[in-house]
Amino acid sequence: MSLTAELVRTRVRGTILERVGDTPLVPLRAIAADLPGEIWAKLESFNPAGSVKDRAALWMTVAAEEGGRLRGGRRILDATSGNTGVALAMVGAVRGHAVEIVMPDKVSIERRRMAAAFGATIRLTDPLEGTDGAIREARRLAAEESARYAYVDQYSNPANPLAHELTTGPEIWAQTEGRVTHFVAGVGTSGTVMGVSAALRPRGVRIVAAQPAEPLHGLEGWKHMPTAIRPPIWDEDAADVHLMIPTEPALEMTHRLAREEGIFSGPSGGAAVLAALRLAQSEPGLVVALIADGGERYLSTALWE
């Protein structure tokens, strides 16, 4: 693929899409107070549409444009648990593409409404089938109506990890002035872990991939790989450490982030910080945990009751 950070910057110059990336990196002073090392949080909620998925959505869209897949009014199609849908809808609005999102019914209403606010069409699938049911439906639509859709497929699209290899990873290296020793993120599509691994592992950074400990979990966007459809871009060997994170302590950490650090995170952010905390107890250093989104988009769930 010939996609570069310079090309993407050129394509989006003068629009809100210039604000994708370059998110803040902040130290966790209270939560990491008793640790021998440091934990810093990469706050992806500062992206324009509010999550880490802005990066992949932008790069997948530009890749589709460059490859001629969006000619003739083709619609961008993808399956998502929500954040990618919001991000693709925002990018599509700016770039002038219609967007169709397949997501499970009855997940938190905020992302569904946000994607619709950006003009996307939403298709709902059986809530009992989760994200994997949405993936199957998107695959069916793409196969049956190939002239209508450009199925970007975040689970297998190389532009997804490439966005992190060429933006997230270098940002963390620059923000820590090369002092970062570990990078921690959850695995959903695995794009973040794969891309940052490609960027930072050659510089000696240890990569930590976190997954939900149970098949039934509350860590939005993460996949319990042993029971899920395996993303084609995922390679376990890209991570040095694999941690399984249970939901309840992760939700407690999500509350602590708000109350002790002033960081209003989604549940997966609490899980990532919990993973960083566990790691830092045995491998002290400068640990960067990626917080994928903000707590606002979970206000309708029982998380904040």
Added chain:
Amino acid sequence: MAVTVRLPGSLRDAVGGDNKVSATGGTLEEVFADIDRRHPGFRARVVDERGRLVTYVNVYIGEDDARSKGGLAAEIPEGAEVMVIPAMAGGCR
């Protein structure tokens, strides 16, 4: 009172692999207790230590969210269908 309880892929292992189970009970608590008698450990997957639905599970009784009807105390009408779904979307075949 007989009800059908539909389950997500991530809970099917708790009931022997089926995507739905029949149960009896006049409240959600009684329905879960009935399933737990036949499939020990089921209740602990959906109810927390404080005796409330775990935050990351939503339960619908027909079209109604059980939390808006009293949570585990919610009454189950005769013939109703109960649906247990993950509140957050993750992967599971």
